[in-house]
Amino acid sequence: MTRTNVAGDRHLLGLKSLGKEEIVSILDRAAYWESHTHKLSPVLEGKFVANMFFENSTRTRFSFEVAEKRLGAQVLNFAAAASSVEKGESIYDTVRTLESMGIDAGVIRMKPIGLLAELAEKIKVPLINAGDGNNEHPTQALLDLYTIRKTFGEFKGLTVAIIGDIMHSRVARSNLWGLQKMGATVKFCAPDNMQAPELSEFAGYVTMEEALQADVVMMLRVQLERHDKGFIRSAEDYRAHYGLTVERAGMMKPHAIIMHPAPINRGVEIDDELVECDKSKIFTQMSHGVPIRMAVVERALS
Structure with a gap:
């Protein structure tokens, strides 16, 4: 029945x-x-x-x-x-x-x-x-959208770069759908073996240097357990190529913000000094x- x-x-x-x-x-x-x-x-x-x-x-x-x-x-x-x-x-x-x-x-x-x-x-x-x-992880994306709206007032004209393991990320997918509906441009940045080809028609993949020119730089958590499966060589290698280091943060636009869905691997996808820096909205997101x-x-x- x-x-x-x-x-x-x-x-x-x-x-x-x-x-x-x-x-x-x-x-x-x-x-x-x-x-x-x-x-x-x-x-x-x-x-x-x-x-x-x-x-x-x-x-x-x-x-x-x-x-x-x-x-x-x-x-x-x-x-x-x-x-x-x-x-x-x-x-x-x-x-x-x-x-x-x-x-x-x-x-x-x-x-x-x-x-x-x-x-x-x-x-x-x-x-x-x-x-x-x-x-998907819709409530995470909604709190991310809320944080961005509170910071910038609107979405139109904004570029959001999502950096990290796009393939396995429900946060990246929910943010992609939500941000595009609100009028923002989304760009992905990921190692070749962490890209999601099925999403490339909705958001292009760019270099780390280009991603750093976005209005919102959203870092994704590195799932360190994937090191055993060969997705990353080591935490140090990932940081060297795709981590938001203090040096890379210096390349960001003056008004740009840093976001992260947490939990955070300090010193891997983002340097410890940046987690609570002036540009960071990470704990604001949590609130x-x-x-x-x-x-x-x-x-x-x-």
Whole structure:
């Protein structure tokens, strides 16, 4: 028997499928929540939200939890390592079980690509993507967009260079879709074996020198575990060719900013001295995670 899905467009699966007006609406609502002086605004009192993390996370999970609690929701935290998933229970069965228990929305992070869209067709409560494989990480991109808008006021005319492992990056993909819809130009910079050929028609690959001339220089985390798989020779070699060193930062435009989705490998993709320098918006980005996720969770349950 087919189950009727009543969640409709209250899911947030990615920015590729989200319109510009919807993105602006989320950013505007986040601005409201950021300016809100009260830490607790129980607009979602009586609602139950499950954070279902089938992949490890620290910042994203805590950020969602703070956002949900600030809105007055009851929060259920689920970690796959301590669940029946280890015993073979499928992700679908786990989500359906929590839905059957009466949750009103679910925040999901998982490794499989494409599974979240299938779940959204079958699950009747709104689902929010907290990162799925190397597909999308929409709330990270939304907080990045929010940071850029607060800094520059608008997106038109801006160039954003995303540097690093584009192939495996869900952050790069969500930012690509979101930034282009908002009117910015996106350029990629990556080693040959970390490029995503399927994205080249949407954003061209440029040299490190050209990338440094962007208005926003967005560094991606180097997954050092890929060193064992031959993607990088060593952390030192990566820094020498694609790291944002103090010397390279000196080549940036005076008004340009540095961004990074974190966690940060200091001294690899970015020099330690640059993480909290005047150009850096890295910790500012992190502070925007809560208001953005408040706007997203409220949208799902409104």
